[in-house]
Amino acid sequence: MERELISKKDLLELMGISYGQLYRWKRKQLIPEEWFIRKSTFTGQETFFPKDMILARIDRIMNMKEDLSLDELAGKLSPFHEDLRLNKRELMERNIVSEISINRHSTPAQLNGQEAYSFAQLLYLYATDQLLSAGEISLDESGLLMETLRDHFPRYEGKPCELLFMRKMGVSMFALAAVPSALYFDAGVKTVARLQLSEIAEQLRSKLN
Structure with a gap:
């Protein structure tokens, strides 16, 4: 099943964040590089994101950024570092x-x-x-x-x-x-x-x- 994408323009408008915030979070590895998907459109090259994951990630960042530094957030959000265990x-x-x-x-x-x-x-x-x-x-x-x-x-x-x-x-x-x-x-x-x-x-x- 093809995943649903959201354009960078629509993402910024929907979440109320700036271009600078988005790319600062990218540099700090809060948003994975591979989520920035370049695609050709009738207006040229545009950036898209996997919609469900980027919305959930930005929501988490917004909720946690007041209590943690960006470096601390990066550790919390890394998908491969998780101490949770289930039986x-x-x-x-x-x-x-x-x-x-x-x-x-x-x-x-x-x-x-x-x-x-x-x-x-x-x-x-x-x-x-x-x-x-x-x-x-x-x-x-x-x-x-x-x-x-x-x-x-x-x-x-x-x-x-x-x-x-x-x-x-x-x-x-x-x-x-x-x-x-x-x-x-x-x-x-x-x-x-x-x-x-x-x-x-x-x-x-x-x-x-």
């Missing part, structure tokens, strides 16, 4: 991830409620469940995806990256790439899904709050 019962009650994904990709201790899920583990589960629920990957492929995220996502140390799911001649492949990056494949590779993990983390945080 299986809480995860099920909030309906964040399907039971199929939980049962297939959790440790015995997590399934028994003896061990909580870290935010990173929840992120892996949530991203995997999104593709599984959309019918874009199989259960077997979901295992390969979880393995890819566990093995390689920590290397990015909170920096923006994207997940790519590709197939070639029936063979499934997953990859993580830094953002922004330009990737090129031979004609036989089909890109089935491409997810910005910072956006997935932001969606997850909104469900956890």
Whole structure:
């Protein structure tokens, strides 16, 4: 499903903020670089944003900026630094991830409620469940995806990256790439899904709050 976008002009008017505020927040990393989407329009190049996420982010900034410095806010808003932990019962009650994904990709201790899920583990589960629920990957492929995220996502140390799911001649492949990056494949590779993990983390945080 194509995400809804909002133009920079409409965003500034709707939220009552200035151009200077918006780009100061960008420089301070309160708003991720990858949310600034350049698109061609009949008037030339314009900047757009993922509407639901940018509105929620600016609302949080406006509510918190009186009590925290911009540097403190950046730490609070970073999507990959989160100390919240949930057990299986809480995860099920909030309906964040399907039971199929939980049962297939959790440790015995997590399934028994003896061990909580870290935010990173929840992120892996949530991203995997999104593709599984959309019918874009199989259960077997979901295992390969979880393995890819566990093995390689920590290397990015909170920096923006994207997940790519590709197939070639029936063979499934997953990859993580830094953002922004330009990737090129031979004609036989089909890109089935491409997810910005910072956006997935932001969606997850909104469900956890």
